[in-house]
Amino acid sequence: MSKHDSPYAVMGQGARMIQGTIMVQGTMSDAGKSLLVAGLCRCFADRGLNVAPFKPQNMALNSAVTADGKEIGRAQALQAKAARQAPTVDMNPVLLKPNTDTGAQVIIHGKPVADMEAVAYHNYKTTAMKAVLESHQRLQQDYQLIVVEGAGSPAEINLRDRDIANMGFAEEVDCPVILVADIDRGGVFAQLVGTLDLLSPSEQNRIKGFVINKFRGDVALLKSGLDWLEERTGKPVLGVLPWIPNLDAAAEDAIAVEQRLQRDDIRLRIKVPVFSRISNHTDFDMLRQHPQVDLTYVGRDDSLMGADLIILPGSKHTRADLALLKECGWADDIARHLRYGGKVLGICGGYQMLGEQIEDPDGIEGQAGTSAGLGYLPITTRLDAEKALTNDSGELLLGDSDDRVPVSGYQIHAGRSQYVGPDHSEPRAFAYLNSHAQTQPDGCISDDNQIAGTYLHGVFDAPEALQQILAWAGANTDIQANYDSRQEQALDRLAKACSRHLDLPQILSYCQRPAGS
Numbered sequence: 001m002s003k004h005d006s007p008y009a010v011m012g013q014g015a016r017m018i019q020g021t022i023m024v025q026g027t028m029s030d031a032g033k034s035l036l037v038a039g040l041c042r043c044f045a046d047r048g049l050n051v052a053p054f055k056p057q058n059m060a061l062n063s064a065v066t067a068d069g070k071e072i073g074r075a076q077a078l079q080a081k082a083a084r085q086a087p088t089v090d091m092n093p094v095l096l097k098p099n100t101d102t103g104a105q106v107i108i109h110g111k112p113v114a115d116m117e118a119v120a121y122h123n124y125k126t127t128a129m130k131a132v133l134e135s136h137q138r139l140q141q142d143y144q145l146i147v148v149e150g151a152g153s154p155a156e157i158n159l160r161d162r163d164i165a166n167m168g169f170a171e172e173v174d175c176p177v178i179l180v181a182d183i184d185r186g187g188v189f190a191q192l193v194g195t196l197d198l199l200s201p202s203e204q205n206r207i208k209g210f211v212i213n214k215f216r217g218d219v220a221l222l223k224s225g226l227d228w229l230e231e232r233t234g235k236p237v238l239g240v241l242p243w244i245p246n247l248d249a250a251a252e253d254a255i256a257v258e259q260r261l262q263r264d265d266i267r268l269r270i271k272v273p274v275f276s277r278i279s280n281h282t283d284f285d286m287l288r289q290h291p292q293v294d295l296t297y298v299g300r301d302d303s304l305m306g307a308d309l310i311i312l313p314g315s316k317h318t319r320a321d322l323a324l325l326k327e328c329g330w331a332d333d334i335a336r337h338l339r340y341g342g343k344v345l346g347i348c349g350g351y352q353m354l355g356e357q358i359e360d361p362d363g364i365e366g367q368a369g370t371s372a373g374l375g376y377l378p379i380t381t382r383l384d385a386e387k388a389l390t391n392d393s394g395e396l397l398l399g400d401s402d403d404r405v406p407v408s409g410y411q412i413h414a415g416r417s418q419y420v421g422p423d424h425s426e427p428r429a430f431a432y433l434n435s436h437a438q439t440q441p442d443g444c445i446s447d448d449n450q451i452a453g454t455y456l457h458g459v460f461d462a463p464e465a466l467q468q469i470l471a472w473a474g475a476n477t478d479i480q481a482n483y484d485s486r487q488e489q490a491l492d493r494l495a496k497a498c499s500r501h502l503d504l505p506q507i508l509s510y511c512q513r514p515a516g517s
Helices: 012-017 033-046 074-082 118-142 167-173 188-197 201-206 219-233 281-289 318-327 330-339 349-353 463-472 483-501 504-509
Strands: 020-026 051-054 057-059 063-065 071-073 094-098 103-108 111-117 145-149 177-182 207-215 237-242 268-273 293-298 309-312 343-347 357-360 369-372 379-396 405-419 431-435 438-442 451-454
Touching: 020 033, 020 167, 033 051, 033 074, 033 145, 033 177, 033 483, 033 504, 051 074, 051 118, 063 074, 063 379, 063 405, 071 074, 071 094, 074 145, 074 483, 094 118, 103 118, 111 118, 118 145, 118 167, 167 201, 177 188, 188 207, 188 219, 201 207, 207 219, 219 237, 237 483, 268 281, 281 293, 281 483, 309 330, 309 349, 318 330, 318 349, 318 357, 318 369, 330 343, 343 349, 349 379, 349 405, 349 451, 379 438, 379 463, 405 463
Parallel strands: 020 145, 020 177, 051 145, 057 094, 177 207, 207 237, 268 293, 268 309, 309 343, 343 451, 357 379
Antiparallel strands: 063 071, 094 103, 103 111, 357 369, 379 405, 379 431, 431 438
């Protein structure tokens, strides 16, 4: 339990005095910032506070679409759900989507502005900071409390100049900071003290306390270390969060291969190749969590053989990843897989790869040119600068002609695909979606019913759609799963851990207005 007997001690009259911004920064990437912000948002929302998440700058290939057709980081959409708010573009004003090792597409207020190399973006940060501050100001007008997530570490010396993601933002808006570290990685005290020592005096003063994340074991064994840390730094340890096993919450960007669970009743084996620019791999969360499905991510030195279903995921650099697919021998694996009667599904960029060709005459995703696709679906794709950004719902058509089930998801893609079958006749659609007040076909299915493609991300999230896709792939599954309910359960587990193990009243006290203000 926290230092206070009740996590509700700050509520009542004190709740009305909460007004402000508090920031969570980490000692490294994947220290637990995203989930701590989500947990705090759910805790504070459940205690009656009007709270919103905020991440000034996010670098990720997992993104979500807001209700008004803008693009933000998927982690911020999850945090908005935790706060019981609809996600808005102001919750993540700057999104960087890497397309090479040194460059990224820069998205400001939900819309792409340019592809930039790292040096060019560094010079652009002054402009990006204006967008960050505009969004923060709007959130301040609409919400009582803003919980901010930093990026990487504030002690990355080479990134301190013009920083908009960590202390540069915190100093600009004058907000308190909590520093979180991952004890599961080892060296947690070195992480915290080393990070603190590398900050300027004003930045050190801004850090109010520490949270230690992912602890396994008896916290009493940490007591001497915690006492030393508080004495060494003069700052409190605000809590020690335990390791939470099988926490089914969307990862910000890393592929959670370590979360594969032991299955006793496997009815479908799925393999997914890991592209160099794989995007929106959260599409596969429901498959990873399904107790009757075994999903394996396949690296470039491994084979796709041995699966019942191969899924080609989305990609931020489709032609380059198509070349990788051929180079790794995966195209040959797919051909053999199909000869043996297996099924193949392509999502977004993976769907484009299954077609006849992909044209990029303007160099939208790199060097201009045209690539031959795998030739399994009668489509050609042309990449355009204008992105399709929509939230969609409709009916999935993988079953019998009369067997239509609800499906929903979102689209984020630059390509426009057209059918090139005999006489330009349209093949059987994967789904019919309600878009812009009219029903439109999405994707297509091969004549032999072995291959399908769709632009719809999140296609596995609705239970009826997931069941139909698994049945199409040959699995007789009798367990239904619901993505939204699993996310809610995960957020509630996270909030319960935060309530039990963090000093929430102390954390909220950093955002209390003085009496009479």
